Amino acid sequence: MGILVDENTKVVVQGITGKEGTFHTRQMVAYGTNVVAGVTPGKGGKKVDGIPVANRMKDVVDVYGANASCIFVPPPFASDAMIEAADAGIDVIVCITEGIPTLDMIKTVHFIRKAGAVLIGPNTPGIISPGKTKVGIMPAHIHKQGGIGVISRSGTLTYEAVDQLTRVGLGQSTCIGLGGDPIVGASFIDHLRRFKEDRETNGVVIIGEIGGTAEEEAAEYIEKGFNKPVVAFIAGQTAPPGRRMGHAGAIISGGKGKAEDKISALKSHGITVALNLGQLGKTALQVFKDS
C-alpha cells in the first residue's frame, strides 16, 4: 500500500541523458526503483546504464508498460514533456523542473486533469514510498517504511521533517512534494483523499508555507472529511509581505497567504500545529502515539 507509487511502478525518466537526469536515474535504480526506460528526443536507441532510451513517450508506454514518469527537462520544454506524458497514457507524472512559466503551468494542469493523470510538482523533490520505490530526487536514506503520510510544498524542509520522524521511530507510507510553484498539479486535499483510503497510513504530516490558501482549504477538509490524525507545520512566520521567498509560490500578496492565517485556520479546525520546526518529530510522536 502507500499511495500512487509502489514496487510495481514502472518509471520512465524524461531527460534521462542530461546531467541531472542521469545522476538521479542512478540514485533511483540504487534504491530499487524500476526504471524501465528513458526518453530524450533525438537520442532514441542509446542506453544509459543499460536502460533503453526512446525518442517519444508513446513508444515507451507501448513497449515497456511505463506508468509513471519523472521529468528532468529544462523549463522552456517542460510543459511539452508533461503534456506528452499525459497524452501517452502515463498515470503519475512527477516534474522536478524548477522555473516553468506560470501561464504554461495553467495550460498544463488543465490538460493533465482532462487526461485523467496525476501531476506531482513542478518544482518538487518527487514522491517516495519508502522500502518500495522513489520517483524523485530526495535522499533515500533518511526515510523508513512505516505508517505516516507526508505532504509538503518544500524540498529540504521535508527532508528535515522526515529525518525527525524517522529518528523518533515514525516510518512513512508515502512522502509527496506538492511543488513550490503557484500552480501545481495536485493539492493537499487531493492526496489527503488518497491517504484516507490507504490502509497502511495511520496519520499524516502536512508541511505548508506562505503563499496561496491551500493549507486553509486542507484544514477545512480535514475537519469535515478526514479520518486520521494530522500534524502540520507552516514555514514563513517571519517572511515579509510582497517578497518571493525562494519558491515562486512562497509570497504573501494582496494580504493573502500569511503564515499566521494558515496556522490559525489549521488550529481552529482542530489540527495540531508544530510552531517550531525543531519540535516537529516530538509533536508528531505525541499525536500519533495517542491515537
Place this chain on the structure above:
Amino acid sequence: MKIHEFQAKDLFRTFGIPVPSGKLAYTPSQAVDSAKGLPGPPWVVKAQIHAGGRGKGGGVRLADSLEEVERSADEILSNLLITPQTGPSGQKVRQLLIEEGLDIDREFYLGIVIDRKLESPAMIFSQAGGMEIEEVSAKHPELVFIEAIDITHGFMPYQARNFFYALKPVPDKDMLKESSAIMSRLYKLFASKDCSLVEINPLVLTKSGKVVALDAKINFDDNALFRQKEIAQLHDPYEMDELEAKASEYNLNYIRLDGNIGAMVNGAGLAMATMDVIKLAGAEPANFLDVGGAASEEMVANALKIILSDKRIKAILINIFGGIMRCDVLARGVVKAAKQVEITLPLIVRLEGTNVEEGRKILKDSNLDFSVAKDMEEAARMVAKQVS
C-alpha cells in the same frame, strides 16, 4: 519583476489602452519643459519608484501652474520618499512622470491576477477605484467583481457585461463599449507578456466621456523572462538592494531583512523555517538566504561573503540539511570563504544529512573558530545567545 509606471504606460499604449499624455523628467527644469509640451494646467507630477503607496507619501502631486510643477518636482527629487511600502528609511526618487491632469467623473479599479485556487488568470473589477483593492475586498466584498478567464478562449465580451450590469448606476453604452475593449486588450497584454499582475487603479471615466488608465502597474513572471527579452530589459537595477543585486549575480536567493543574525541555509522552505526558529529563540534574522538544493563550493563561499559584507550582522548561523547538496561541499565552501575574508563574528554550524561526518571533519581541521549545534533548536538558541 516589477517595472515603473511610465514603462507600464508605454506598454499600455502599444496595446491600445488609453493613458494620459505624459513625459519623463529628471530635473525640476526638465519637469517644467515637459509640462509646457502637455495639455494643462493642471498637471500631475508623479515619482517613479516601484514601491506602492506613492500618493500617501507625497510622491504624486497636482500642480496648477508651471511654478508649482517646478516646486513639486524639486521637493520630490531632493527628499527621500517614504511610503507604506518603502520602509521607514524611504527611497531616493531619480525620475518623474509629468502628465496632463484630467477632469474625472467616475473612478474604477481594473486588474488581472493569477488566481491560484481557480488555477487561471482572473479579472477583478470594482467601482471603488482609487482605493486599495485588498481593503475594499475585506470591507466591502459586494463592490468587488471577479471573472475567471479561460486560458484557451481568453477574456470574453460577456464577461465585461457581467461586470457592467452589476454596477449602480449602470454606465452608458459608450463606456461599456470602450471599457470592454480595454479589458480584452489588457488580457492580451497579460497573456502575451507573461504578466503575474496588471493593475489600473484608477481606471477613470472623464467628464468628456473618455475611459483612461490613470495609473498603471505591471509585474512579470520571473520564470518567463527567458522568452520575454524586451521586458527583461525594463529591469531597473537602482530599485534593488545592493546586497540583493550582488546575490542575484551569484544566483543566490537572498532577501534582506531587519535583524542582526546572518543565516545561510540550503533550500527555500528550510531557510524560511530557520528564520522562524531564530525568531522563536528571541533573535531577529538579518536575511533570507537559500544557497539552493544543489549548491557548489563556490556558491557557498559567495553566500558567506555576502553575509559578511552586511555590517549589521552580529552572529552567523549555517543550517544545512544535506540531500543533493553534500555536507563536505558546504564545509569546503565555508573554509574557502574564510581564506578570502576574515570571519570575526560568532559562527554556529548545524550540519546533517549526506556526508555529514566528512563535512564536520573538514570544518574541524580548518583553523576556523565555530560552534557546532546538534539540531535546529539548539542552533537557534546558541545564535540568539550571541546577540542577547
